[in-house]
Amino acid sequence: MIKSPLIQKPLPGPKALKLIDQDRIYVSPSYTRYYPLVVEKAKGLWVNDVDGNIFLDFTAGIAVCATGHCHPRVVKAVKEQADRLLHMSGTDFYYRAQIALAKKLSSITPGEGGKKVYFGNSGAEAVEAAFKLARWHTKRELNLAFYGAFHGRTMGALSLTASKTIQKKHYNPLVPGITHIPYAYCYRCPYNLQYPECELGCVQWIEDTLFRTTIPPEEVAAIIVEPIQGEGGYIVPPPEFHKKLNSLAKKYGILYVTDEVQSGMGRTGKMFAMEHFDVDPDIIALAKGIASGMPLGALIAGTEIMNWEAGSHASTFGGNPVSCQAALVTIELLEEELMKNAADQGDYLMAGLRELQQSYECMGDVRGKGLMVGVELVKDRETKEPARTWRDEIIQNAFYKGLLLLGCGENTIRFSPPLTVTAGEIDTCLSIFDNVVKEIAG
Ligand code: PLP
Numbered sequence: 001m002i003k004s005p006l007i008q009k010p011l012p013g014p015k016a017l018k019l020i021d022q023d024r025i026y027v028s029p030s031y032t033r034y035y036p037l038v039v040e041k042a043k044g045l046w047v048n049d050v051d052g053n054i055f056l057d058f059t060a061g062i063a064v065c066a067t068g069h070c071h072p073r074v075v076k077a078v079k080e081q082a083d084r085l086l087h088m089s090g091t092d093f094y095y096r097a098q099i100a101l102a103k104k105l106s107s108i109t110p111g112e113g114g115k116k117v118y119f120g121n122s123g124a125e126a127v128e129a130a131f132k133l134a135r136w137h138t139k140r141e142l143n144l145a146f147y148g149a150f151h152g153r154t155m156g157a158l159s160l161t162a163s164k165t166i167q168k169k170h171y172n173p174l175v176p177g178i179t180h181i182p183y184a185y186c187y188r189c190p191y192n193l194q195y196p197e198c199e200l201g202c203v204q205w206i207e208d209t210l211f212r213t214t215i216p217p218e219e220v221a222a223i224i225v226e227p228i229q230g231e232g233g234y235i236v237p238p239p240e241f242h243k244k245l246n247s248l249a250k251k252y253g254i255l256y257v258t259d260e261v262q263s264g265m266g267r268t269g270k271m272f273a274m275e276h277f278d279v280d281p282d283i284i285a286l287a288k289g290i291a292s293g294m295p296l297g298a299l300i301a302g303t304e305i306m307n308w309e310a311g312s313h314a315s316t317f318g319g320n321p322v323s324c325q326a327a328l329v330t331i332e333l334l335e336e337e338l339m340k341n342a343a344d345q346g347d348y349l350m351a352g353l354r355e356l357q358q359s360y361e362c363m364g365d366v367r368g369k370g371l372m373v374g375v376e377l378v379k380d381r382e383t384k385e386p387a388r389t390w391r392d393e394i395i396q397n398a399f400y401k402g403l404l405l406l407g408c409g410e411n412t413i414r415f416s417p418p419l420t421v422t423a424g425e426i427d428t429c430l431s432i433f434d435n436v437v438k439e440i441a442g
Contacts, residue, residue: 003046004428005402006054012036013051034392034406035399042069045418045425047404057404058417058429063230063262063372066289067333068420074292074329081325090119090319097324104331105300108271111280114303119296119319123261123287124152126297127224129313130257130285131156131175133301134222136308138255142220144206146183147190148232148409151224151259160224163231179215181206183229184237187365187376188384195238203244217252222283227273230262233409234374236367242277255305257283261297262372265289266334266419269343269370276369289419292330296323338419345421346370352430353415362387362441373415374408377441386411390441394433397440403432 012020016038040050045068047055060066067074081097090098102117109115118129134143143160145151150163159175161167168174182190184202193201211217223245229235249256258281263273267289274281282305287297297318299306350366350373357363357375364378377394379385388411395405395413408414417425 003424005056005432006052007400007402008051008053011053011400012038013049013053015050019050034395037399037404044068044420053402055399055402055404056425056428056432058415059404059406060289060416060418061293062288062406063267063414063416064288065293065418066265066267067292067330067338068418069293071292071329071333071420073333074326077325077329078294078322081322085321087317087320089316091314091316095321097321097328098319101298101319101324101327104328105286105298108331108335109284109300110272110275111302115300116303116306118299118301118306118313119324120287120299120315121295121317121320121323122152122297123259123285124154124157124297125315125318126261126285126287126299127151127157127160127259128154129297129299130222130224130259130283131160132313133283133299133306133308134224134255134257136312137305138221138253140219140221142177142179142215144179144181144210144215144220144223144254146225146229146232147180148183148185148229148235149180149224149226149259150229150231151226152261179210181210183225183232183235184241185229185233185235186238187235187367200238200241200244203241203248206245207248211252217254220252220254222255222257223249224257224259226259226263227277228263228268228369228372230372230414231408233376233412234368234372234414235409236369237277239277242274242279246279246281255282257281257285259285261285261287265330266339266342267370267372267416268368269339269346271334271339273369273372290330291323291327294320294323294326296320296327298327334419341421342370342419345419345423345426346373348423349373349415349421349426349429352426353433356430356434356437360437360442362390362437368415371415371417371419371421374412375415376409376412378411387441393440394436397436398432401432401436403429403436405433 106115145160151160283301365376377387
């Protein structure tokens, strides 16, 4: 039997309304809430709110719950570890779970040779650590990052971010020495070129213009890049983009740092999105899906690169034993079945969305890999005028019909369900999405 969302009107219900009122009084107003969902519990892809409404979750808690909400094996591992040891700090002491996870991550990340792992608590911390390690290792001061990139909100990570000005407003001055360059966003090429005739002029421009006029390449520590841009709009660059960029980096002794916080941990149908592009990065930042919802960030680098000395970087809570144990089971589940499921169901989802695209002019671009799928909404296919309001209304209305979605970029809807998603759940999602798009922009 295919399960469906169960929604009683009015939404939000009375209990949700009360809690939202309290939230307004006590919780920071800096959070962005798309719709009034107040969660009580969740299992797999199904989320219950405090009033008994049941939603189908195609957000995975912002691409985090890779193994579905509260996977029994993850919950068991968390409970068992909580009984043994909650915290000791991997900064000053040793414990089994952190060492075991470091060993596992070293073996599954791309690249030959020995690797070492640094642990933090979040994506921003993983990126922050990457930023510092690149400076420490190379003793160079400059960095390149991309327009559209989102790397987190701590001051270093925020300095690398170039997604929305609201994220930076009133926080200047940020960390100096970062130059943002256009990403390979072929649907809206920043250089007005056409792929493949462009021969990736966007990468060539870095060498021909940037490195000749303003940025001495021998002073650049790292190029920091998302394999597929996440918050920027689920933008998949052309197949050769990373190879060409990495070759340029290698030519000048620049480290290639990939932020796989959103794209990693099986989401794209491979353990790491960079595997689709056949590049072994020098440094990899991970978080989000790594521990199925327990807070954890990790930075993986070759042993010769992660050569900073004792005391140069650390965090009290980083590599918490409960989170590490959850990560070990998460990786087991990804390897056993979920990565493959992400590839298979991702194809199914993409095919379904492409079919809907035939009927709706507003679905300008459907793109993605595995279960990292975006639909860019436009007013007109020819002019590609961004349809931001439609995007927001579609997300709102989907919520009122029991489907949880999130936006990304200016006018894109992201589909990032848990990797446990079934074909039946995708059918339900597509049917609700179809109805909502018809109502708003059909
Ligand atoms: N990097 C990428 C690619 C992300 O998508 C995010 C969060 O969305 C981050 C870094 C920051 O992660 P966190 O919110 O855990 O600090």
